[in-house]
Amino acid sequence: MRVGQRYVRDDRTLTHLCLVSRALGAESIYLEDAEKDVVGTLDAVNKTWGGDFKAVLGSSWRKVIQEAKKEGRKVVHLTMYGVPIQEAVEELRKEEKLLVVVGGPKVPGKVYHEADFNVSVTSQPHSEIAALAIVLHEIQSGEELKRTFQKSRLRILPSARGKRVVEN
């Protein structure tokens, strides 16, 4: 889930966050209603490249966190002020299901308090896309890189030179 983005539209960053979540093994992403334009992009990506990653629209961040906790999920909030991922990761790997909250510049202070873990990827300013990628990668110990996506139209055959794509 993304919380606290700026009010200027930032479609590129949103698209990256969605596609990184999908590629690195998340089930779904929670978005605001105003962000629904990305849903078409995600449907097209699923159709071509497989899997059933979903965007869930319209819930308030507070409600998403409440329901995640009811389901027994721990809430991990990514922030440059948090505990280094390398110190938190062992505990996070023990959890079966998580809700990862990607904070923007306007993230409400309450998110820090409702999160079970506030986690940083370096204490330097960089990119919520990069932070999300490294946290998903670390929590899954790199296993997410080996995943295949079911029911794709196209599939890449990894190659040392050039591009090899096959139709399924």
Add this chain to the structure above:
Amino acid sequence: MRVGQRYVRDDRTLTHLCLVSRALGAESIYLEDAEKDVVGTLDAVNKTWGGDFKAVLGSSWRKVIQEAKKEGRKVVHLTMYGVPIQEAVEELRKEEKLLVVVGGPKVPGKVYHEADFNVSVTSQPHSEIAALAIVLHEIQSGEELKRTFQKSRLRILPSARGKRVVEN
């Protein structure tokens, strides 16, 4: 170095690529002259958060690759068509210095041939920012997360709740 971006301006993605490179331990990033607006942002970040990460302007991708090879650097091109990072990483860790090339949608085919390694982070479409982050993280075995930046004005004290920042 970034090669093959679209001709629409995409400042947000460029800024993320620069800041991720800096935060995850790169020395510098090679940019086109048209991208020089980001230099002010990087100077401001260095001043506040430390270190001496540099943007190098104006060289053609061909020249940057040639000079990197002359210095003995191996060239790693990130592409979703490449060899999975988890299969290439052991070899990459043996190198002392690398040039990482982040390809955009218009990357020339020759880049695939001049690169010593074409490497993918999943064979799914996602984000060059995320791919760069995971590749830098993997090559450095996570050691880059422990790095401190010299001569900063501000410093974050990692914290389980809230924000703690000190002036140096």
